[in-house]
């Protein structure tokens with residue numbers, strides 16, 4: 227019988243997935259809090275059959291080139307912009323991600339940032355903590371109403387739809403969306419209207435980004451786009467940091483071009499300690515925690531393990547980023 231496949235896991239994951247990986251594979255888990263350096267991953271995968279990566283690990287062509295046995299990269303994330311998928315496909319390497327299970331948690335975080343930014347919650351809590359709360363102020367801490375306003379969803383996929391549903395049924399909002407594809411269910415069930423981006427920016431009270439990061443969305447939110455938004459608008463990004471030109475967002479927030487913003491993602495992550503992103507009263511920055519619930523992270527770990535094990539045994543991956551690799555996958559090591 228062939229030996230167990232060899233696997234490198236770039237961080238400790240919930241036992242819900244990691245235990246099975248450790249049982250079925252000869253597994254090395256990177257034990258540190260900080261990511262393993264690129265060169266170290268590259269050395270580790272040189273004789274590995276499988277790799278479990280995080281969104282903080284760059285998995286590029288040079289790294290895969292150094293891994294002649296690698297059959298599968300299982301990313302512990304729904305996003306996979308950290309992986310050169312075309313390079314993986316060209317080498318017969320299957321790539322998996324963890325879609326679906328983080329939809330509700332991420333939509334909840336988008337809404338959490340939206341309502342907290344609209345109601346100036348973080349700024350107000352800091353005010354109370356600093357001992358500045360002296361009395362009830364008729365004109366203090368005024369934010370924006372939510373009920374009956376208009377949500378603009380940029381990227382109507384699973385997460386955008388889940389946010390739109392919350393806003394439609396919980397807050398009676400109108401929903402506009404912008405995407406390359408029509409989302410029929412959003413239109414029929416939520417009354418969402420598909421519009422061009424300019425219309426969305428001009429008409430929405432709240433703009434929330436749910437696209438993936440690719441060459442058409444990189445830098446999408448720049449000065450010109452913020453200028454089109456209402457001065458009362460709240461902007462939310464739970465997708466990927468580089469979709470936003472941060473210096474343009476900072477200027478828009480400082481100059482009252484928009485009212486407030488909430489980010490769960492930045493570029494880079496974390497921001498430089500000196501970054502104004504961490505100092506603006508009308509900007510909430512969370513440390514990329516949208517999927518951080520016990521249930522969601524366990525479910526992600528299960529899918530991640532399922533993808534890895536399927537990849538090692540030549541089965542179709544349950545969540546397969548590059549199914550087009552099927553006909554040229556690397557076969558099992560003879561052992």
Ligand code: GLV
Nearest residue numbers: 302303304305517
């Ligand atoms: C988180 O950002 C993910 O892509 O899962």
Ligand code: GLV
Nearest residue numbers: 325326329384385
């Ligand atoms: C990704 O778009 C997801 O909702 O899982």
